[in-house]
Amino acid sequence: MIKITRTISHEELKTQQRFSDAVADIFSRREENPLAYVHSFGCQQNVSDGEKIKGMLAQMGYGFTDDVDKADLVLFNTCAVRENAEDRVFGNVGALKHKKRRNPNMIIAVCGCMVQQEHITQRLYQSFPFVDIIFGTHVLHTLPSIIYQKLSSGKRQVLIPEENGSIAEGVPVQRDSKFKAWVPIMYGCNNFCTFCIVPHVRGRERSRLPRDIIKEVSDLVKEGYKDITLLGQNVNSYGKELGISFAELLKTLDEIEGEYKLGFMTSHPKDCTRELIDVIANGKHISRHLHLPVQSGSDRVLKAMNRRYTVEKYMDIINYAKEKIDEVALTSDIIVGFPGETYEEFLQTIELIKKVEYDSLFTFIYSPRKGTKAADMPDPITREEKGKWFEELLQVQSEASAHSYDKFVGRTLRVLCDGVGKSRDNLLTGRTIHNIIVEFEGDKSLVGSFVDVKITSALNWAMVGEMV
């Protein structure tokens, strides 16, 4: 087996620390601390990267602002999964042209998955000459040296190495929440699903050492974090190169004492084992929620997607989860209108949705990504037709999820209060151990704590209750 994981050495991280200190020294001679505007698009992995970016910037002496006009540094951490996210980034970057003209000292940086694609980097470099910094996902930890080089030389910085990625431990993190934390356990993906750009931009799978993950989660629990989510493109294949399974890691983490909820995303059905289901079933803190993206209910389409499981294998694991995990909440991702999919094949997906009775679904109309195999497949069905299929699927799902929450009405559930409702101040929102949203009245000081809520009614996307 070729070992592709490169752990960033202590010396390399120390070098970055020296650059960080040098930047802080430059800023200490200014009257005011510079401000950074950081926006992360896309998945939780990107949000987690964004928290590391903020951690490094804070060490360099940056404060933060939500107002682009006040920012000395504007940084877009981009996503490549959907075309409309890319269009938004180009739109946002384009809108900075006039701001940069008014404030030539403003530094504009674009990083993340999108710029790992050569055609995107070239377009950014050539058509947006006011973009100062472009760097890829594999060199995130070198942000201090990139900023230092930009400040000291004034030159544009472009760093998009093609290496398959690395793991950098000890990069500072500035978390967006005081009670919710993302903990990446692995990076990259080996699966090459034919519709997906992730393996092309995030490199091959590499897992963090268990001891580093256990320490991070233990520290988070001690610091009072209540909602901890383990992240990876395919967490089920965690540790293959380390000789430990994801189920073993999860079991160890669950043994950490404290009151907290432990979740994970994203699972791949082909690697989801009965051993993992057993660990969830017997867990003290593990969310009774399994997000298992099926993508399609047709074996032919699954094969064309290179998913490497059949509907039968998928149903086998779903049935085992239903049998073992008390009131398991099931969610999934579905792609509607994959190239070559027929209406009959789409109906097989509907049939599967009815059979599984998901709590909720993340549904997408297929969007081609340049560089993936599916982008070159014949796709005769019009977007309009796919839109009709999509509506049909939403209708089926909204009926199914309203039904699945009825069973909780009249019961009292432990809920982690995680926000204030949009309509009024005393309306709180929270999530159960099944990850189901609950709305109830209470004081906003409860945000970030566990409360008991009696469920009084079920909506098709959430439940309503009263605090007891």
Ligand code: SF4
């Ligand atoms: S498992 Fe498939 S869909 Fe998920 S990140 Fe890897 S290639 Fe993409």
